[in-house]
Amino acid sequence: MSLCTYAQSAIVKGFVLNKNNQAVSNVNITCMGVKTNSKADGFYSIKIPANQKVLLAFTHVSFKKTVVSVQLSTNEVYEFNVVISDQQEQMGEIIVTNTNRRQVQGVVSIEPGLIKKMAGANAGIENILKTLPGVNSNNELSTQYAVRGGNYDENLVYVNEIEVYRPFLIRSGQQEGLSFTNTDLVQNVDFSAGGFQAKFGDKLSSVLDITYRKPTKLAGTFEASFLGGSASLDVISKNKKWTAVSGVRYRNNSLLVNSQDTQTNYKPTFVDVQTNVNFNASDKWNFNFLGNISQNNYNYQPLSRQTRFGTIDQPMVLTVFYEGQEKDRYATYFGAFKTTYKASENFTIKFISSLFHTTEEEHFDILAQYRLGEVDATVGGETYDNVSFTRGIGAQLHHARNNLDALISNTEIKGFHDWRKNLVEWGAKYTRESIRDRVVEWEVIDSAGFALNPPDRFLPVNDQPYSSYTGPLVPYNSIRATNFNTINRFSGYVQWSRKDKLGSSDVWYNAGMRMQNWAVSGTNANGTSQTVFSPRGQFAIKPNWEKDMVFRASGGVYYQPPFYRELRDASGQVQANVKAQKSIHMVLGNDYSFKMWDRPFKLVSELYYKSLTNVNTYTVDNVRIRYDASNDAVAYAQGLDLRINGEFVPGTESWVSFGYLKTEENSAGKGYIARPTDQRLKFALLFQDYMPNIPSVKLYLNLVYNTGLPGGSPAYADPYIYQNRLNDYRRADVGFFKSFIDDSKPRPKSGMFKDFKELAVGFEIFNLFNNQNAITNTWVRDVYTKSEYGIPNFMTTRVFNIKLTAKL
Template sequence: MNTNIKLLTLLFFLVGFTGFSQTAKLQGIILDENSAPVNGVNVTAGINTTKTDENGFYVISIPANEKVTAVFTHAVLKKNTVTVTLKPYEIYELNIVMNDKAESLGEVTVTANNRKRVEGITTLEPATIRRIPGANAGVENLLKSLPGVSSNNELSTAYSVRGGNYDENLVYVNEIEVYRPFLIRSGQQEGLSFTNTDMVQNVDFSAGGFQAKYGDKLSSVLDITYRTPTKFGLAAEASFLGGSIAVDAVSKDQKWTALTGVRYRDNSLLVNSQETQTNFRPTFADLQSNITFAPSARWQFSFLGNISQNRYNYEPLTRETKFGTIDEPIALLVNYEGQEKDKYETYFGAFKTVFKVNDNFTLKFIGSAYHTLEQEYFDIFASYGLGDVDTSIGGETRGAVTFNRAIGTQLNHARNDLDAVIVNAEVKGFHNVKNHQIEWGFKYTREDIRDRIVEWEVIDSAGFSLNPPRGFPINDQPYTPYTGPLVPYQNVRAKNFVTINRFSGYAQWSLKDHIGSSQVWYNAGVRMHQWQVSGDNINGKSQVVFSPRAQFAIKPEWGKDMVFRLSGGLYYQPPFYRELRDSLGTVNPDVKAQAAVHIVLSNDYSFKMWNRPFKMVTEAYYKSLTDVNPYTLENVRIRYAANNNAKAFAQGLDFRLNGEFVPGTESWISFGYMKTEENINDRGYIARPTDQRLKFGVLFQDFMPRIPSVKLYLNLVYNTGLPGGSPSYADPYVYQSRLKDYRRADVGFSYVFTEKNDIRPEGHWLKKFKDLSLGFEIFNLFDNQNAITNTWVRDVYTKNQYGIPNYLTTRVFNVKLNVRL
């Protein structure tokens, strides 16, 4: 323990506090009074200069974290002057209207994140996302270090927010909703997140109390924007876990752009570190492209496409897990035969067009189609033994299994297939009327799901087959002869052809105003959602819900820069297909929408410490849930009861302090307290599967003072234990034990070859690179044994069921090369 503390202390204080320069970008379109693009405008910012092209477009680099004056001059039109302050790597769009009558000489300070600040949105920097180490690095890896966001599985991109489950989070890319696979039951099977980190320009996240323009989920919104290239560029990465490459391309007339990324991942390095010995090589690959066409300054078209393929071939061999107590240690020994072959293929395409009718009215149309083909095939035979562990001191057999108290076998079989197509068509409008902003939208969604489930489990303990836990007499052999039928312990067989038609819409109003000398912001809106489920022998009723939401923020005219925000409303989550299907595969078409009343009170305090910018955000929240659809959680697979027979609540406090602990780099400390419980059929409140009481996270970036080219990145997470879960067929009131606390530290060291490019002479070979770095990563630095869920093993002699932890990855080393042109 002392060694671990010393090592962690060394990592924090190994490096010093000397800054290094970072940049941001300013870009936009210059128009004249007639809204025509202006060619040849000189743009000067600091020591950099550029000119607008025939489309009025410009892009210029500026220093980050300092005031920079941008000057726009033209041979005929009057000069414009704007002062901007941007974050590192931020790309801010600044469009200017120039005329020949009056100069704009006044200073205008652009604060890019003011709107997000009053809306309660957390912005994550793409550069930070790329740098921070993690077994499944990406946007979700960084989210898990935020307060209120929990995940006890480093192999999964799934996360829960403030007591919600994995299905309660909205994810948008370029305003287009994206979906998760249906059949995946383990983090090992997930592979790649939809979001390609190399293509990201902006990441916004809201953990609750979000506006009406966002869709119908109960917990959170992740809003991602891909960048629009301005010139040729290339980003590549290679490591022991796979590789990726992303290419930016721009046509000569700047009207066409294409951003294309290819990724490949092999999780063998991670899964082979687990306790189950396997012949296992899961591979995941995808191709993603974002193409834009701007025929004029007012009209833009874009296409986002994605093809991904995940193959999961799994052949377990042996497993040995020791658990129990110090006084009575127990070991589970398992020998396996058989294999699992899973395949997940998804095809996604979305078309979007944006038409700026005038300076105050913008129209958008979005159409998308998502097609997933999933199969889950396995036949795995396991012979297991529960044994006592020798604890004698100094004995030759210390730690070995000396007595098998139970012997049994288990055969699992599945032939599950799913074919789903989801089509969306949406129209959005944005109006700017003086200080008022009005937004509205209408959306049609059609979901066609073809699902076949053939899944059974046979359990034999000491030579006697066990009957199902419900509906059959107890098989009490060898003490009592049993003459009943021999049937599987679990047997699920179903074939469902389901269609869901949905109509939804929203309207919201926003206003920035003053009360005395204090600035205030108002937002109010409402969503409507109507849906109906139909299919073979299925005829659900039409259901409609309305979701009013509001936000109020005030910035008092104090000496301290503080914003107070109150937000909330009534949030509904109309059921998706998985929420309609119970543990036996039966679809209930009349499942109601789960409802939640959100109340979020927050304080956002910006200040300077050590003459560097910092921010402290504190949020208190309460959610009251009704018509709750109970579920069980097994790794990342959710099985719903497909009814609305529960009520629940979630309450908590989130705290985050972020800023430049080291000059020029962003780090943060986060803390969260949360309690969520549910009451099923008025039997009393018990912990929900996501009841994560305490959360502590640290994200830290630094560099060596004498070798500034060596960077350090630390990602540290501590979560208290989740409920251990229960089998889908069991009574959750009986299974209320908790897993051990989740503790994980991932650290990365990177040598940046291009660190001194600004002082290198022209023609130097490293000048061709924006970034060239070689990194070394250690996942699970302190080799903690973290568990995601329990395997339930039955002892025929004592009639007990033992919850045996399923441990995650151990300490793993990785080497990574990054190249950016």
Template sequence: MNSSKIISAFLFLCFSCVLSAQKAYVKGVILDEEKHAVANVNVSSSGITIQSDVNGYFEIEIPSNKKISLIFTHVSLKMMSLTVNLKPGEVFIFNPVMNNSQEQMGEVFVSSKNKKRVQGITTIDENAIKKVPGANAGIENILKTLPGVNSNNELSTQYMVRGGNYDENLVYVNEVEVYRPFLIRSGQQEGLSFTNTDLVQNVDFSAGGFQAKYGDKLSSVLDITYRKPVRFGASFEASFLGGSASVDLVSKNKKWSAVTGVRYRNNSLLVNSQDTQTNYTPTFADIQTNINYDVSEKWQLSFLGNISQNKYLYQPLTRETRFGTAEQPMVLGIYYEGQEKDQYDTYFGALKTTYKVSPSFNVKLIGSLFHTTEKEHFDILAQYRLGNANADQGTAIEDVEFTRGIGSQLNHARNDLDALIANIEFKGFKDWKESQLEFGLKYTRESIRDRVAEWEVIDSAGFSINPPIVILSKNNEPYQPYTGPLAPYQNIRAINFNTINRFSGYAQWNKQTLIGSSQVWYTLGARFQAWNVAGTSEKGKTQAVVSPRGQFSIKPDWDKDMIFRLSAGLYYQPPFYRELRDLEGEVNPNVKAQQSVNIVLGNDYNFKMWNRSFKWVTEIYYKSLSDVNVYSIDNVRIRYAANNNAKAYAQGLDFRLNGEFVPGTESWVSFGYLKTEENYENKGYIARPTDQRLKFAMLFQDYMPNIPSVKVYLNLVYNTGLPGGSPAYSDPYLYQNRLKDYRRADIGFAKVFVDENTKSEKTGWLRKFRELSLGVEIFNVFNNQNAITNTWVRDVYSKNQYAIPNYMTSRVFNIKFNARL
């Protein structure tokens, strides 16, 4: 072979390699709505058309480093399009589901990776939400297994994120902010979370460092989307804790669709497992609907509505709590008179309209109204006896061999609240070739009518106990008679009529580009909010804040699939009504917004293990907080000082490993370390009420090898103890107590008669179901005694106080039935 032929061959080989390197590939399996493979689908791009085979498989070659549109067409299904931008040699796996009701269009801005991964957002599988057991099953039950998310109360749906409290979490449903009732003070009063899991299509969660478009809170964002039905469907669930039902409806012309759900819950099964024996009659019920109407291809309307009624009737009878040590066992016996009647009625409605001005520009107008009427009325007399139990005879109150203290406590409340919150918001989204602009403006008006009237009287051995903070006169009972005036141990009375007007907005710019051969994403944005509090004797001044935020992500051109993220920003939380009300019930209209400088550094690593997909996520975070409004937590009630006299910080490290530990199922393990402290009036740093140092959680899904239709679900959480359980009046700088570690494991077993994988194999009446299962759940499998607070009992003779733990639920069995058409 002469030299010219060698050179020609070499040039041809190099040219071929260059051409090959400039190509990318899209491949996958095409399914219909019944999850069946679709053959003979035409996949077209840049003048090239291929067809899917009998198994629905397709593979097409496309140019790299440019936006390419793929068109999917079939004789009996609606057209689908997808726009991608892939780098040289990249393979994008795409498994579309085609339907016969509407055309679908999509664009992959983040090359072959979901943009939520770039933003550091965790997406939760809606199927796991419904299956994983928990005393309060649902989205919040799953959140509590994620790193950085803490809770020590299985009766509550509230959660704390990276050192923040319950009021620092944003919750959206269909882009509309939702609210929780104001007066609830214990987890067993909560009833139902706003979110109906039967209606959910998508759940996204960010534990910090979230973008400017989301809102003005310090800790987290939970962004939920309800589904838009494309066919008729129905579901039903029943258990010892209540039941739910939902229905999907679609009009003949496909323009109208609606999903509606009804729920009922009764916590008696859980409450009856506690130390206190009660006549307990709760009724928690709601109805929700999401209605969609396609006016045209460019214009859509939707309505989200909710009516909820929570009635809580609580009549305690007796309580017997054993505590102490093996050498000195003790027992507290309490006999009650009276009852508590609470009711929370909430009404919520939101109307959203979306208009596509052009394929790259759309705008939205959202209006919402939230109305809640709440009452908390109780008169409960508790007469107690505290003593040493005879270890040989037992630890019942009848077996007390030495009485340490006797006394009584009378609690009274007539608290009523009426709140009306109205919102109107305009949002826009503009897309360019490699950039996007998002912006919005919002007005909120909050009208609050609140009456607080609650007091507590305590006596020990017949002698009245004076207030702990204000000493009216020296009291040396029982050794000397007390001649000063009698006063309630605690007494709070206030009437507040307030109106709060808020204006807020945001602008955010996103860009995707390349640095060398590495993909990078930039996000820069800012929020502003101005507000004024009216209706108090002292007129509130108008306040305003600006919150700049930024995010940078990079995917290096490595063999390993890694993304690195850095988020930083100045976050403000303007005060809501709860934060304006001080310990005496009075409103301070000039409470400033709490401020936090957040820095989050994260890494996502996708890899293969055992020939299955796994992801390892690591995040390091630091928050520097100023103008802090200090608070105390009693069960789930937060009481603020309503000032800004503190500074604080939170720092930590979170890990999460998730993937298919068992083929065909997703499980994960989470670990988190947190330290958060505050400095009030320069007295020094002490632990904040949310300082839960260590967290370990595991969510595991499995099936029996020889009986794959029997599924097993394990939900395990371990949290170190929170600062808490101290008397409400105590100065945390003089006395601070920590509760015991929180340990809980819930397990569920389900016999699956029909699911998406076996539906085609069924015959007869079973073919009518898409899912059908019957299960058994065991809550608190190991019967751990977890305490949420302490009851403090005084003995006037010894001048001692005793902390008696208020235990949560013990081991409970539940049966659950699920069906979906």
């Protein structure tokens, strides 16, 4: 290994290969007098001075000299696989931005290249987030995630500093289709699981901050698989003032849905188009436009289902035959304009305006006729594994005509003042949310020839066929509401940051305040004006120790003023005076960077506690959240997150995550019970590997284990009387990729692939061990014993996929 005494340094590492893709040992690597050699497997690592352009030279007696120009920032680690040849000399340039601020803010930075390669049923940024501690999801068909005891509605997502939104009416993961973020366009991904700064908005749980790239030359990407495809294009004008990166995606979940117990005619089309355009009018003035059009059409016609459950001694089977279909449509249009003006070296101002429009339809009529029976478990018997006794026969009819039209506009101004060691940031924002919503949804249940009454009505007992019933016939569940509402919001923030010295240690300070005022008006709902203030702060210190450690403390008072879904109660009516949920959040963290097996590693640990008041309790069914809209509860969340990442395999980054979480709520003084997101234990592994003799063949493993969530109980059940937990969630996805063209080998000089920078073919296995994971339960009744059975609704089974990726 190389040794140097640079005050500020970075690391370049990788493999040295020949034109036949074989490792080359004993290659001399030099940089400004520092030397090292490649090992037997071709691996090398060398320290270079940071924040300046230097030359890195590769020499060997049997090969031509290869030189690359490198500029890295402090503590940056860059992987560069070089191909040395006896015929040509390779020249290039590497410039990497500084990520030191992320470390002191407790922000996780995710490599965009890893996002595209990591296997997952719903590949993308969210697929990687689910391997981080404190981030939980038990639904591989959904891109939604819960963070440290929060729910899906408590996470902020920004693209180019612009807040983005999701559709409102989606009930299940298989309806989602596409996440807003197009991975093909991404440059930086930062994620904070809590204790974030005042400049970020008013949510309780997390921030996902994404930046789309600005192209430097004409380029393109292409991807195709059994689940759909995508393409992107980078363009730049001759004078380099105009740049644009655009992408189109298509998604079809049939491969995954057809692996479930329910046999269906499934015809979905999930399509979106995005573009990010930049215009540099001058050195001081920049203009940016971000646009997105998304069309999700979900047509679903269930045919039949057979689910086996029970015990070995008493196996049971549920058989269901369906009639009817579901037709859902989610069309969203999003446009945002941003201009940045650098008034002076120390002052920058930004103006941002965005418009989001969504029209959503959720229409279905589905009749399910079921038969619940006992299975003959007598091995060797004539009726073995057949239904020997029918416990229940019935039917359920679900109907919905739900429509929503929402228009959300934002206007915002931001300022940045850099004065000596101090950075002052401020902003003001106006948001107008106009929402028109109609809910018409009911369910009728018929068991053994008579309709079941809703459990929360004071109706005569229906015990047919033993006695006649004279009471009224009403649906088992019925929701009808029409809401036309407008919400006006004014928000703002100011924060101060400073880097300084405390003795011989480096320290970072951050303190800020947010404010939001809002009022709800509309049909049968005119609320009072409400205002909240949210002070927040961060402190980090890097002692001058031999060991590389950073200690962090952050927290504050976090408010979440209600969004439209939080205003709507279980009956579908808007409650205009719902208060903002409040969380006092404290986080203590430590980053420890060290070397193991002569390779870099980092251990990140965070201890957190949240005390919540004005809690708006809710239930979760698949991914649909329904709120009580009463603010009559208090809650808490506490836990520990651990993650170790580094080069478990030389030249690749992997990590292991562990999370412990306990979150409970006390509603109306009735006592503490587990919240719907009480995910006690979490273990995840994100692992990369390669074949030593063929580095172009790589493996990507994504493994997640979560203990069971509170859920699966009947929707009408009082959680204080009956609260069920789903089984543990276990899933492993693996991908094998063969790179035919990449940076580690010279590109073809002729033929159809001469313009390709990357070309790879992958084989993916989703749910490698074929685990049966349940997302909810279907409850059916045995009329003879008056018992109810929860039959698990299993997620996807083992599925195979082939993927082709290319970059021009």
